[in-house]
Amino acid sequence: xxxxxxxxxxxxxxxxxxxxxxxxxxxxxxxxxxxxxxxxxxxxxxxxxxxxxxxxxxxxxxxxxxxxxxxxxxxxxxxxxxxxxxxxxxxxxxxxxxxxxxxxxxxxxxxxxxxxxxxxxxxxxxxxxxxxxxxxxxxxxxxxxxxxxxxxxxxxxxxxxxxxxxxxxxxxxxxxxxxxxxxxxxxxxxxxxxxxxxxxxxxxxxxxxxxxxxxxxxxxxxxxxxxxxxxxxxxxxxxxxxxxxxxxxxxxxxxxxxxxxxxxxxxxxxxxxxxxxxxxxxxxxxxxxxxxxxxxxxxxxxxxxxxxxxxxxxxxxxxxxxxxxxxxxxxxxxxxxxxxxxxxxxxxxxxxxxxxxxxxxxxxxxxxxxxxxxxxxxxxxxxxxxxxxxxxxxxxxxxxxxxxxxxxxxxxxxxxxxxxxxxxxxxxxxxxxxxxxxxxxxxxxxxxxxxxxxxxxxxxxxx
Numbered sequence: 001x002x003x004x005x006x007x008x009x010x011x012x013x014x015x016x017x018x019x020x021x022x023x024x025x026x027x028x029x030x031x032x033x034x035x036x037x038x039x040x041x042x043x044x045x046x047x048x049x050x051x052x053x054x055x056x057x058x059x060x061x062x063x064x065x066x067x068x069x070x071x072x073x074x075x076x077x078x079x080x081x082x083x084x085x086x087x088x089x090x091x092x093x094x095x096x097x098x099x100x101x102x103x104x105x106x107x108x109x110x111x112x113x114x115x116x117x118x119x120x121x122x123x124x125x126x127x128x129x130x131x132x133x134x135x136x137x138x139x140x141x142x143x144x145x146x147x148x149x150x151x152x153x154x155x156x157x158x159x160x161x162x163x164x165x166x167x168x169x170x171x172x173x174x175x176x177x178x179x180x181x182x183x184x185x186x187x188x189x190x191x192x193x194x195x196x197x198x199x200x201x202x203x204x205x206x207x208x209x210x211x212x213x214x215x216x217x218x219x220x221x222x223x224x225x226x227x228x229x230x231x232x233x234x235x236x237x238x239x240x241x242x243x244x245x246x247x248x249x250x251x252x253x254x255x256x257x258x259x260x261x262x263x264x265x266x267x268x269x270x271x272x273x274x275x276x277x278x279x280x281x282x283x284x285x286x287x288x289x290x291x292x293x294x295x296x297x298x299x300x301x302x303x304x305x306x307x308x309x310x311x312x313x314x315x316x317x318x319x320x321x322x323x324x325x326x327x328x329x330x331x332x333x334x335x336x337x338x339x340x341x342x343x344x345x346x347x348x349x350x351x352x353x354x355x356x357x358x359x360x361x362x363x364x365x366x367x368x369x370x371x372x373x374x375x376x377x378x379x380x381x382x383x384x385x386x387x388x389x390x391x392x393x394x395x396x397x398x399x400x401x402x403x404x405x406x407x408x409x410x411x412x413x414x415x416x417x418x419x420x421x422x423x424x425x426x427x428x429x430x431x432x433x434x435x436x437x438x439x440x441x442x443x444x445x446x447x448x449x450x451x452x453x454x455x456x457x458x459x460x461x462x463x
Contacts, residue, residue, distance in 0.1 A: 103152035103160075104457030108211045110144035112137060112450040118442055125224060125439045127394035127408025128368070129311050131304035132227015132259030137217060137448070143168050144450075147178075147211065151457065159183050163209075178231060190240040200230045201250045201275050202293040203344055204323040212461050214340070214376045215419055216433050216450045219390035221346040221370030225319055227259035230295070232271060246289075250275040256297055260317050263300025271297040277323075279463065287327050289463055295319040299352070305405050306357070315352010315364065321345070325463070336381055343373040354406065362400050369393045382424065388417040392439070413439035427454045 114120075120136040137144075145165040153159045163179040181196030199207045205222060206229050218228055234254030241247035256263070256270020264270050277291030297317045303310040322345045329338040347369050354364045372390035379385070394408035401407050415438065421431035429452040437444040 103150045106149045106454060106456035106458050108147040108149070108209075109453040109455075110146065110211060110451070111142065112144055112216060112448055113141045114139055115447045116444060117446070118440075118444040123440055123444075124305075124405060125220070125392065125413050126405060126441065127397075128224040128392060128413070129305035129405050130223060130227070131302065132230075134223035134226075134228045136446075145210070147209065149457070153185070154182070157185055159185055190242060192238045192240075194236040194238070197231065197233045198236065200232060200234075200254060200271075200273055200295065201236060201252060202230065202273050202295050202319070203321040203346070204289075204291065204325060204342065205344065206230055207462075211452045211454070214342070214374060214384075214386055215388055215417055216431060216448050217435075219344075219370075219372035219374075219388070220392050220413060220415060220439060221344070221372060221390065224368075224370060224392055225260060225346050225348050230258065230260065232256065232258050232261065234271070245278055245280040248275075248277050250277075256299075259302065259304070260295075260319065261297035261299055262302030262313075263298075265298040265300050270299075271295070284331050285328055287463070289323070289325045291323045293321045293323075295321070301355070309357035311357065311405065312355040313350070313352055313364070314355070315350060318349045320347045327463075334378075338378045340376045341373070342375075343371070345369070345371040354401075356404060364397060364401075364406070366395055366397045368395065382422055384421050384423075386417075386419045388415075388419075390415050390417075409441070411438075415439055427458060428452070 114137050116136070116139055120139050123136045124130070145167050148164040148166065150162040150164075151160065160182050161179055162177075165176050165178050167174050167176065177197060179196075179198055181194050181198045183194040184192050187193070201207055203222075205213070205218065206226065222228060232254035234252055236250060236252040239249045241249070250273075252273050253269055254261070254271040254273070255268050256265055261271045273293060273295045275291060275293035277289060279287065279289035281287045295318070297319075298315075299317065300314050301312045302314070303312060305311040324341075324343050326341045327338065328340075330336065347367070349367045351365050352363075353361055355361045370390070370392040372388060374386060374388035376384055376386035391412055391414040393412050396408065397406055415435055417433060417435040419431060419433040421429050423429045429450075431448075431450040431452070433448045433450070435446040435448075437446055
């Protein structure tokens with residue numbers, strides 16, 4: 001192309017020069033004039049060659065810039081694809097392609113105001129001594145846990161997650177570690193491994209962060225059997241089956257330091273769990289998930305009940321859980337209308353001994369059950385309304401426990417809750433909840449207000 005241009009330009013110049021020559025005299029009369037014309041032609045050719053070279057350089061620079069932009073876009077898309085492919089069980093999937101060296105940071109603000117008819121300091125569930133973080137929320141105005149989260153891909157083989165709750169108790173702040181785990185990326189055959197501190201993958205609600213719950217507090221079976229939520233240090237192995245339906249199998253071994261375990265028995269391998277979940281879609285508007293899980297823990301002097309005079313349990317706990325969730329949204333559009341039904345059944349068997357606060361050590365072999373069901377409807381954008389019924393059933397552990405908190409009441413502990421919340425966006429929520437609590441020695445009417453706000457990185461929640 002360049003040679004063609006160089007041939008065309010002189011021809012055009014010569015053609016343009018002939019009229020000029022004719023105007024200047026019409027004839028060439030000497031060799032000097034010919035030499036002058038030739039010199040003029042060469043000068044013009046050199047000038048246009050310089051201009052062509054300049055244009056070519058500018059064209060090359062523009063082409064290189066476009067190529068660089070396209071390459072950067074391809075690299076970014078590849079990084080985003082790799083991040084989205086990372087398993088995100090228990091953690092929101094989010095865009096991590098731009099944070100390889102600067103982790104995504106998110107903050108969840110939570111606070112509430114609670115009013116009780118009865119004194120919450122006297123709260124108890126006879127037959128079910130509470131441990132861990134179970135129990136009523138603080139009365140009056142209080143700031144709940146402010147949750148800090150950090151997440152990023154370590155490299156092409158691992159991703160990492162850290163959650164640090166900031167709590168205020170008695171006017172003093174404290175920072176803890178709720179989750180701190182590393183998970184593999186890209187293992188073959190649908191396998192992944194998670195190492196570190198994590199929520200045990202049992203049931204449906206246990207792996208959910210509190211700000212994703214549909215009610216302010218957890219159901220009674222979670223309080224009685226798991227101390228709120230079971231979190232521990234350990235290793236999880238996951239397998240996602242290559243099937244049309246979503247089939248996942250999870251097995252884990254944990255240290256066994258936290259309720260319902262305790263004491264890190266068996267040299268720090270005091271707890272294990274199995275979980276199978278199955279789910280799928282029905283048309284464009286409905287989706288479902290069901291699952292079964294089993295948790296076995298060993299406890300050594302596990303504390304429950306009163307902090308000043310705790311009951312100490314040493315023995316083995318077996319906990320079975322069944323879950324079912326159904327979600328509906330017209331054509332999959334959850335922003336306009338949606339409905340969610342959620343239910344879990346828990347069965348517990350404990351075999352060991354309890355040391356009472358007076359020093360007596362009594363053998364204990366008992367079975368208990370609990371369940372809850374709840375429904376939440378969003379009839380129009382931003383507003384949701386929900387109902388929940390949760391209940392416990394306990395057996396008589398024997399006359400030797402008469403007069404202790406291990407002896408259940410004549411009626412089953414239960415609660416009924418209604419709630420309404422308003423969300424201006426996916427990052428803010430205000431909630432009102434009323435609970436009729438019939439789980440203790442005296443019935444209680446409870447009212448609560450809650451706010452939840454998030455800033456920073458905040459990915460989509462799991463099903």
